[in-house]
Amino acid sequence: MKTYNNPTKENWNALTKRPAIDQKELGDLVTSIIENVKSKGNLALKEYALQFDKVTLNELTVSKEEIEKAKTSVPQELKDAIQLAYGNIYTFHTSQQTTEAVIETVKGVKCWRKSVGIEKVGLYIPGGSAPLFSTILMLGIPTKIAACKEVILCTPPSKDGTINPAILFTADLVGITKIYKAGGAQAIAAMAVGTETIPQVYKIFGPGNQYVTKAKELIQQMGVAIDMPAGPSEVLVIADRTCNPEFVAADLLSQAEHGPDSQVVLLSDSEETLTKCKIAVERQVQLLPRKDTALKALENSTAIVFKNMVECIEFSNQYAPEHLIIASENANQYVNDITNAGSVFLGNYSCESAGDYASGTNHTLPTNGFAKNYSGVSLDSFVKKITFQELNQQGIENIGEAIEIMAEAEGLFAHKNAVTLRLNEIRNDRN
Numbered sequence: 434m435k436t437y438n439n440p441t442k443e444n445w446n447a448l449t450k451r452p453a454i455d456q457k458e459l460g461d462l463v464t465s466i467i468e469n470v471k472s473k474g475n476l477a478l479k480e481y482a483l484q485f486d487k488v489t490l491n492e493l494t495v496s497k498e499e500i501e502k503a504k505t506s507v508p509q510e511l512k513d514a515i516q517l518a519y520g521n522i523y524t525f526h527t528s529q530q531t532t533e534a535v536i537e538t539v540k541g542v543k544c545w546r547k548s549v550g551i552e553k554v555g556l557y558i559p560g561g562s563a564p565l566f567s568t569i570l571m572l573g574i575p576t577k578i579a580a581c582k583e584v585i586l587c588t589p590p591s592k593d594g595t596i597n598p599a600i601l602f603t604a605d606l607v608g609i610t611k612i613y614k615a616g617g618a619q620a621i622a623a624m625a626v627g628t629e630t631i632p633q634v635y636k637i638f639g640p641g642n643q644y645v646t647k648a649k650e651l652i653q654q655m656g657v658a659i660d661m662p663a664g665p666s667e668v669l670v671i672a673d674r675t676c677n678p679e680f681v682a683a684d685l686l687s688q689a690e691h692g693p694d695s696q697v698v699l700l701s702d703s704e705e706t707l708t709k710c711k712i713a714v715e716r717q718v719q720l721l722p723r724k725d726t727a728l729k730a731l732e733n734s735t736a737i738v739f740k741n742m743v744e745c746i747e748f749s750n751q752y753a754p755e756h757l758i759i760a761s762e763n764a765n766q767y768v769n770d771i772t773n774a775g776s777v778f779l780g781n782y783s784c785e786s787a788g789d790y791a792s793g794t795n796h797t798l799p800t801n802g803f804a805k806n807y808s809g810v811s812l813d814s815f816v817k818k819i820t821f822q823e824l825n826q827q828g829i830e831n832i833g834e835a836i837e838i839m840a841e842a843e844g845l846f847a848h849k850n851a852v853t854l855r856l857n858e859i860r861n862d863r864n
């Protein structure tokens with residue numbers, strides 16, 4: 434981790450940059466992948482599976498037999514853990530359901546909203562370097578609560594053409610049966626345009642690497658919606674003297690191990706605390722099975738001492754981290770000062786892994802500074818809010834004249850007429 438001491442504000446911007454593949458090269462590659470999937474369908478998916486996932490696929494669809502077999506091979510202990518996480522995620526996301534009131538804005542004019550589940554949704558479940566079955570809970574559970582009619586899932590196959598059993602078990606648990614062996618940008622393209630096998634959807638959800646995230650950005654131009662840019666994982670930890678440096682180190686490494694392009698940031702108002710945390714990182718990283726990946730991520734990462742906690746929070750708001758941990762006994766004191774973050778973890782016992790797996794919040798979150806303008810996935814992501822209105826004669830009489838005046842001022846006489854005809858009819862009936 435590169436260390437900085439009280440950087441001046443002019444240098445803050447540079448310190449918020451995330452590691453990234455050359456954007457021109459990435460854009461060209463992903464555009465060609467999307468074009469190929471559009472023109473060649475399944476054949477392109479099979480060619481990319483060979484090129485990127487090193488597997489020859491005969492079938493893209495996961496069969497019922499594969500799902501049944503996988504269900505028997507997941508250890509009971511893991512099934513129970515998934516079930517516990519399921520319960521908490523279900524509880525938290527169900528609590529996001531709201532009943533919208535019918536509002537009478539003036540006498541005779543009623544307005545209200547209704548949430549309707551998006552009919553066709555596609556979930557991307559990352560599987561390049563780790564089989565993220567936990568992401569199925571995060572995306573699949575809200576589709577059930579929102580009552581989305583058609584839910585499909587794409588995930589990359591392993592080299593032997595199989596899908597990790599825990600992915601299939603979890604998909605089955607949330608009721609997803611249409612599962613396809615496709616990863617990367619090509620999977621996103623397939624769900625956006627449809628192929629002989631994979632149905633086209635209206636909205637695509639899910640995190641992924643830079644190829645996946647670029648594909649999600651590009652397919653929006655084709656009229657398909659996405660949840661938000663949820664790319665390589667990141668965490669920013671603000672640690673003061675009351676933190677536990679070993680906990681802080683473990684939290685930093687928990688995101689560093691996701692991928693070489695992950696970034697972790699440590700801020701402190703105490704140089705001594707920062708040093709203790711860094712020493713703990715150096716020791717703990719040596720013990721990790723994914724040490725090489727974590728070490729690469731640490732090369733992209735920074736540790737910064739600021740004058741005080743106010744500056745730490747200010748920098749964090751500018752960085753807009755996917756995850757923000759406030760490792761302090763006084764964490765709650767800073768809550769109102771946080772303006773940009775995907776998900777926040779308060780105090781020494783709120784490890785980021787809790788949100789990744791089992792506390793109940795969603796782990797599909799905006800990265801790369803997009804926490805400035807996007808929220809993470811929630812129940813809302815899976816519904817559209819349709820507005821309804823009902824005016825009676827009294828209602829159109831109450832607002833009709835204002836509409837006529839406004840329509841005329843905009844030069845839109847057909848709009849005005851739609852009101853005038855009704856008002857005339859009401860007046861004629863009365864006479």
Ligand SMILES: NC(=O)c1ccc[n+]([C@@H]2O[C@H](COP(=O)([O-])OP(=O)(O)OC[C@H]3O[C@@H](n4cnc5c(N)ncnc54)[C@H](O)[C@@H]3O)[C@@H](O)[C@H]2O)c1
Nearest residue numbers: 559560561562589616617640641642663665666691797798
């Ligand atoms: N922001 C979030 O909410 C969130 C949540 C979970 C995971 N993540 C992130 O998701 C990512 C998962 O990445 P992953 O790579 O393990 O899995 P992935 O499933 O996102 O990507 C794997 C696919 O990438 C494609 N690919 C690999 N190398 C390629 C290349 N050189 N050119 C074109 N395509 C290529 C392949 O098709 C492969 O199937 C990690 O960065 C992780 O941090 C983010």
Ligand SMILES: N[C@H](CO)Cc1c[nH]c[nH+]1
Nearest residue numbers: 565567568666667789796
């Ligand atoms: N930390 C990831 C989001 O950036 C989510 C995840 C899944 N499994 C483990 N972690």
Ligand SMILES: [Zn+2]
Nearest residue numbers: 666687688789
């Ligand atoms: Zn994680």
